[in-house]
Amino acid sequence: MKKLITSALMRAFARSSPHMRALGFELISVEAGVAMGRIANRPEFVGDPRTGVIHGGVVTSLLDSVGGAAVLGKLRRPMPIATLDLRIDYLRPSAPERELTARVECYRATRNVAFTRGFAYDGDPDDPVASMAASYMLRTQAVRRSG
Amino acid sequence: MKKLITSALMRAFARSSPHMRALGFELISVEAGVAMGRIANRPEFVGDPRTGVIHGGVVTSLLDSVGGAAVLGKLRRPMPIATLDLRIDYLRPSAPERELTARVECYRATRNVAFTRGFAYDGDPDDPVASMAASYMLRTQAVRRSG
Amino acid sequence: MKKLITSALMRAFARSSPHMRALGFELISVEAGVAMGRIANRPEFVGDPRTGVIHGGVVTSLLDSVGGAAVLGKLRRPMPIATLDLRIDYLRPSAPERELTARVECYRATRNVAFTRGFAYDGDPDDPVASMAASYMLRTQAVRRSG
Amino acid sequence: MKKLITSALMRAFARSSPHMRALGFELISVEAGVAMGRIANRPEFVGDPRTGVIHGGVVTSLLDSVGGAAVLGKLRRPMPIATLDLRIDYLRPSAPERELTARVECYRATRNVAFTRGFAYDGDPDDPVASMAASYMLRTQAVRRSG
Numbered sequence: 001m002k003k004l005i006t007s008a009l010m011r012a013f014a015r016s017s018p019h020m021r022a023l024g025f026e027l028i029s030v031e032a033g034v035a036m037g038r039i040a041n042r043p044e045f046v047g048d049p050r051t052g053v054i055h056g057g058v059v060t061s062l063l064d065s066v067g068g069a070a071v072l073g074k075l076r077r078p079m080p081i082a083t084l085d086l087r088i089d090y091l092r093p094s095a096p097e098r099e100l101t102a103r104v105e106c107y108r109a110t111r112n113v114a115f116t117r118g119f120a121y122d123g124d125p126d127d128p129v130a131s132m133a134a135s136y137m138l139r140t141q142a143v144r145r146s147g
Numbered sequence: 148m149k150k151l152i153t154s155a156l157m158r159a160f161a162r163s164s165p166h167m168r169a170l171g172f173e174l175i176s177v178e179a180g181v182a183m184g185r186i187a188n189r190p191e192f193v194g195d196p197r198t199g200v201i202h203g204g205v206v207t208s209l210l211d212s213v214g215g216a217a218v219l220g221k222l223r224r225p226m227p228i229a230t231l232d233l234r235i236d237y238l239r240p241s242a243p244e245r246e247l248t249a250r251v252e253c254y255r256a257t258r259n260v261a262f263t264r265g266f267a268y269d270g271d272p273d274d275p276v277a278s279m280a281a282s283y284m285l286r287t288q289a290v291r292r293s294g
Numbered sequence: 295m296k297k298l299i300t301s302a303l304m305r306a307f308a309r310s311s312p313h314m315r316a317l318g319f320e321l322i323s324v325e326a327g328v329a330m331g332r333i334a335n336r337p338e339f340v341g342d343p344r345t346g347v348i349h350g351g352v353v354t355s356l357l358d359s360v361g362g363a364a365v366l367g368k369l370r371r372p373m374p375i376a377t378l379d380l381r382i383d384y385l386r387p388s389a390p391e392r393e394l395t396a397r398v399e400c401y402r403a404t405r406n407v408a409f410t411r412g413f414a415y416d417g418d419p420d421d422p423v424a425s426m427a428a429s430y431m432l433r434t435q436a437v438r439r440s441g
Numbered sequence: 442m443k444k445l446i447t448s449a450l451m452r453a454f455a456r457s458s459p460h461m462r463a464l465g466f467e468l469i470s471v472e473a474g475v476a477m478g479r480i481a482n483r484p485e486f487v488g489d490p491r492t493g494v495i496h497g498g499v500v501t502s503l504l505d506s507v508g509g510a511a512v513l514g515k516l517r518r519p520m521p522i523a524t525l526d527l528r529i530d531y532l533r534p535s536a537p538e539r540e541l542t543a544r545v546e547c548y549r550a551t552r553n554v555a556f557t558r559g560f561a562y563d564g565d566p567d568d569p570v571a572s573m574a575a576s577y578m579l580r581t582q583a584v585r586r587s588g
Contacts, residue, residue, distance in 0.1 A: 017193070017196070017202065018194075019191060019201075022191035022192075044166060045169075046166055049164070055212075057207045057208020057211055058208070060204045060207040060211075060233075061203070061204020064204055065202075083203050083237050084236070085576060086207075087235075087381050087528065088232060088234075090229065091402050093229070107425070110385075117425065117427075131401070131402075133383065133411075133425065135525070137554070234528050254572075257532075259406060260378065264572065278548070278549075278558065282379060284406070311489060312484055312485050313498065314488070315485075316486075317498075338460060339460055340458070341458050341459075342458060343457055343459060348460075349458065349461070349502060349505075350524050350527065351499065351501045351503070351506070352460060352498065354498045354501040354527075355496060355502075358497050376531065379528065379529060379531065380501075381526065382501075382526060383525070383526045384526065
């Protein structure tokens, strides 16, 4: 029951973000500190027209947002959070026209900071296109919130 | 003269990227390994509607792209490049409705990898909203290109 | 059989590094792209005498070295490698007088770059003290080698 | 006058760290959020005996410590700090037998987190061997302190 409520809240949260809505972001699941989400591949996401590869910033938006959901799923009660820093390793070009899925785990939360790691992939989860490690400030006060 | 040609090439490059065009990205200048670029603040860039703060992924798209331009401005001849990894530190929330400017320096290029550092700001360059460090692979072969 | 040879080679490699020898580094295992290693806790590793907590640089030395071993364990044949970049998240202070163990996975290797992720812990592997993500250049030419 | 007091305090702080003392760390200066420090090159710092290149962990220890000094130099009053995360880019191998110097700037401090960037070099400051970006938690409670 608790999980269902959390997921419903999280989906509402995802829909409330204008940028994630503009990207067509869909939150797939949030449970036990692990979140998954995806975005369709749209022509305006392409970084280089010669290759059809998605721009890294779109991949980062996806991973950052799924990471925020993983953190919120890990916490016992809702609170404002903000991405503190984020590292992306680009492993290979994404295939043209494939949707992107991200899976991020919040593997530790202290009083003030939560830590996440995850991958984005365009098909096979074992052949990711990008790896991510990010930390999030908790209990931020009406400032930058991840979304 | 050389600088003018480079800038013209770079502007064409920036315009050729569907995602950067969709973001309204404008390359301001490229010289001696330092590039500047900006994006207007649009409603669909907002991450959290309660605060009006821009989504971190948009800031990352901007910094990644300006970083790629700085690398190309540093190299003696054009070649395909690809973002290898990127780290963003979010320093403070951006102010609502402000345009974002990024300044990135390519401070070192080896045979295979170029290294960059930069900031994004929404007004005062000395009060940045985000700091970035990224490395780019050079001479990539028909794979992911930064755009 | 192949695994035994690799492990023997790797142990020799670890012993050949003056700094890792000075830290008392011991390579525990290398297989299928996953390496483990440890260092004893010595008084001269302490960063702050009031807390007894190990200096972050020692944790980084350990993770960097185990990461190099994971990369070499993943490659089909020996070749010189060099750490390209490394990110450490410090999750919590290590307990005084505990030995540190690191487990690092090389989850992807391309022609020129290998990517790793891992943790260091002082007892329970599920309660790590630090998280690491690093990339390594392959086929480096008589330059900086990870050790 | 204030600067002299700060420097004296900082030097005492540096000497109090067993690990930094073991590395022969010397704090050169701390002012206005910029700190400099150095370590001699010792045989036991070498990572690979074939090249004589210093192990990356030693470079990281140096940069982490100078970064902590830069943060303390930026703050208005002393407080416990702890490295939260740190990224190192290795730009080139250090030359054998050269001492290493680091210069790190704390370019922003918020209520809870301070952000730094810096370089380590083995001679010419404009030809660094490593670049660093790190963030530090402020007001930590008797936990991991940078040293």
